[in-house]
Amino acid sequence: MDAILLSQFVTVRPGDRVIDLGTGCGIIPLILLLTRPVGHAIGLEIQEDLASQAVRNVQLNGLDQRMGIVLGDIRNPPMAGASADVVICNPPYRKMRSGRINPDPRRAIARHELLASIDDILSAAGYLLKKKGRVALIYPAVRLTDILVRLRQFDLEPKRIQLNYPNMDSGAKLALIEATQGGRPGMEVLPPLLGQGNFSIVGRP
Numbered sequence: 001m002d003a004i005l006l007s008q009f010v011t012v013r014p015g016d017r018v019i020d021l022g023t024g025c026g027i028i029p030l031i032l033l034l035t036r037p038v039g040h041a042i043g044l045e046i047q048e049d050l051a052s053q054a055v056r057n058v059q060l061n062g063l064d065q066r067m068g069i070v071l072g073d074i075r076n077p078p079m080a081g082a083s084a085d086v087v088i089c090n091p092p093y094r095k096m097r098s099g100r101i102n103p104d105p106r107r108a109i110a111r112h113e114l115l116a117s118i119d120d121i122l123s124a125a126g127y128l129l130k131k132k133g134r135v136a137l138i139y140p141a142v143r144l145t146d147i148l149v150r151l152r153q154f155d156l157e158p159k160r161i162q163l164n165y166p167n168m169d170s171g172a173k174l175a176l177i178e179a180t181q182g183g184r185p186g187m188e189v190l191p192p193l194l195g196q197g198n199f200s201i202v203g204r205p
Helices: 004-011 027-035 048-062 105-111 116-129 140-154
Strands: 016-021 038-045 068-069 084-088 128-139 156-165 173-179
Touching: 004 027, 004 068, 004 105, 004 128, 004 173, 016 027, 027 038, 027 048, 027 068, 027 084, 038 048, 038 156, 084 116, 116 128, 116 140, 116 156, 128 140, 140 156, 140 173
Parallel strands: 016 038, 016 084, 038 068, 084 128
Antiparallel strands: 128 173, 156 173
């Protein structure tokens, strides 16, 4: 569900070049290419098996000319600086010493900051974004203060935020945040989002 929420939240303008940090099987850029006016997308993934799976998914969807998969480390992204209009990331939510680490390496890396911390991710975003480019993240609502403080430390100004609620009777579970490289202060708080929002794939843009 995180991929769906982030894909429908992020601001995309026609022809935007998008980079997804920790792309996994490539689901977020694939959704964006199929539903939004993205020009070109790149998925960065450190795990070789997931990167190979992402390549297959790109090929199966006939998007070879519009999407590439790069095997590499978020801490040292092998792409040119200031090359992206949009950086997106569904980061690991848990700190290294928070909770039990899953014995499955894939799940452990996805859930805990084993290979990249939130600071590593924001540093990479700041490097990759063009001036006034945008970074969009999904993060646990309970850690919202952490992410807002850190964004400004990397000259990424929070501009839009939306809280996701599983149902009408629950507290917020997730926070969707969009920030602008070198943006001016001033943040729009969007209406609350219930469940997975209003999302469907009906055809290519």
